[in-house]
Amino acid sequence: MIEIQHLVKKYGNNTAVNDLSMVLKAGKVYGFLGPNGAGKSTTMNMITGYIGATSGEIIINGHDIRKEPAAAKKCIGYLPEVPPLYMDMTVEEYLKFAAELKQLNKHTRYADMKQAMELTKITDVKNRMIRNLSKGYRQRVGLAQAILGFPEIIILDEPTAGLDPKQIIEIRDLIKSLSQKHTVILSSHILSEISEVCDYVFIISKGRLAADDTVENLKQKLSGDAVFELILKASEEEVSFLQDLKGVASCHVTAGRQEGTVNVKMAAKSGEDFREDLFYACVQNDTPILQMQPVSHSLEEVFLEVTGEKEEQK
């Protein structure tokens, strides 16, 4: 478990992280989402003890990162935005070096390395010099280093940066499998990645927490008044009764793709739910409902809304 209280990081006059508080529980995947310069990497660097905070508190599994850095760091595996790789080492030499730094048990060290290499699919390049690897492979070596020894908390800054689509899918699957036993924090600009992989999202904007919730709840909170899309077996004239239903704010009817059907987009008045009335009205008017689904906001819309970028775009 990670507890962060009133975390602040200042660089001169620039406040990179501004009074951030959050609690991250074991066994979940958390996403840090935010525009460039929002403070995601700075926050991760402070959680891992890579850089010191200006003020505030970070407790990792009961250990204060400032007062007991060694005990706190032992719980964490970290893939920074730019992985600190040694170009003149082979992959295996580098992981051996990382295992020594992490003070992994000597008897199980080799098995830990083997497992990390297998999971990140780098076993076949283990004797290659890191300088001769592609960016995608280097990223995977960094990831192998982060998961080496399977620390309880795994923090990944942009873990899929530089990977090709197939590798991205593999790494996302790996992250999902890690979540069974570990707390995973990842940062990403890629909204689909966050919504696919994360249980819970922290949206950070200008160093502050702009919103935090599950992906589903974030979408729902912002969807405001309910909007539904329907396909009805009727002509456009036959569905005029929809407009008169109680609780309907707007109703837009267009011809359906299939002959004899219409597409209808209906929005509810604030706080109203017209679905039951709609059902009975359709029965009364002999109008079969072929399909009805809620229109939910995408995470992109949520993101733009809470970071204020929507206003900036206008």
Ligand SMILES: Nc1ncnc2c1ncn2[C@@H]1O[C@H](COP(=O)(O)OP(=O)(O)OP(=O)(O)O)[C@@H](O)[C@H]1O
């Ligand atoms: N070492 C540093 N010295 C001065 N300013 C810094 C330093 N590191 C980060 N910053 C500033 O702190 C702010 C937050 O940067 P940070 O790298 O944490 O953002 P980020 O959300 O990770 O963005 P990105 O996705 O682009 O990496 C930015 O304004 C950045 O310029």
